[in-house]
Amino acid sequence: MEFTALCIKLMMFVMLLLCEHEQKVYAAFLHIDPNRAQFFQFESVTFYCEGVSYCEVVDRSKGKISSCNKTNKRTSTGSSCTIRHVFPADSGEYWFHDGGGRRSNSVIITVTAGSVILEIPALPVMEGEAVTLSCRNKTTSSQTSADFYKDGVLINNSSTGKMIIHSVSVSDEGLYKCSISGAGESAESRLTVRDSQKERVPSSSTSNPWIIVTVLLLLLLICVGLLHFVKSYWHRGKENDIKYISLKYLLLLSELVVYLVLLPHISVTV
Numbered sequence: 001m002e003f004t005a006l007c008i009k010l011m012m013f014v015m016l017l018l019c020e021h022e023q024k025v026y027a028a029f030l031h032i033d034p035n036r037a038q039f040f041q042f043e044s045v046t047f048y049c050e051g052v053s054y055c056e057v058v059d060r061s062k063g064k065i066s067s068c069n070k071t072n073k074r075t076s077t078g079s080s081c082t083i084r085h086v087f088p089a090d091s092g093e094y095w096f097h098d099g100g101g102r103r104s105n106s107v108i109i110t111v112t113a114g115s116v117i118l119e120i121p122a123l124p125v126m127e128g129e130a131v132t133l134s135c136r137n138k139t140t141s142s143q144t145s146a147d148f149y150k151d152g153v154l155i156n157n158s159s160t161g162k163m164i165i166h167s168v169s170v171s172d173e174g175l176y177k178c179s180i181s182g183a184g185e186s187a188e189s190r191l192t193v194r195d196s197q198k199e200r201v202p203s204s205s206t207s208n209p210w211i212i213v214t215v216l217l218l219l220l221l222i223c224v225g226l227l228h229f230v231k232s233y234w235h236r237g238k239e240n241d242i243k244y245i246s247l248k249y250l251l252l253l254s255e256l257v258v259y260l261v262l263l264p265h266i267s268v269t270v
Helices: 002-025 196-205 208-235 242-262
Strands: 029-033 038-040 045-050 073-075 078-083 092-095 107-112 116-119 131-137 146-150 153-158 162-165 174-180 189-191
Touching: 029 092, 029 107, 038 116, 107 189, 116 174, 131 146, 131 174, 153 162
Parallel strands: 038 107
Antiparallel strands: 029 045, 045 078, 073 078, 092 107, 116 131, 131 162, 146 153, 146 174, 174 189
């Protein structure tokens, strides 16, 4: 009967939406630990691949990184792999692909054999956050004065070797580096700032599937009730009754509405 088929379809739509929502929560996203764009030679870096069970990291120039892929581990939201000892040759842009072939965000790191690095976030920071840039000397752990540059222009001299941007904005984006007298100069790395207003749009949209699921569950309950009512008409030999015919077309119309509502949210491969 059409009524039973509609109920089954509603249940399938609910399951598909829940699966789609789960994929959105754990979308393909790459981040690293520690979250900085520069490393000394022989340090270790861990890549976290959110949304996939096997973290197969790719470098733009070298392809798949076998040394990292050999250390794969499962995490609560995906998987991870670690390069235990990085070298200058490991500098580059990294990403991974999810099961559907979609590419994650990319992360750029620079590895130096020198004595100075700039500790700057490798991942984009949100507008309004406080960001600390640290100029680090490999040969000493004590605080050292440092000069900070943005796009080649000296912007700060710090006696502590740290520069704090208390409320970062898009205008703070650019290439940063630092130098320590007698030790040397770091490489340049880009600070990327995301507009907090724009970032709120996709995060709020992730709740939409739950609204649709709730509506579908209510329709499913109504469908079950109508199905019980229609069966009683059928068993009483009133399948040609005007009420039965009206209910039949009402359910068919409901099915059409469900298709139109869900079409933008579900991608089905035939």
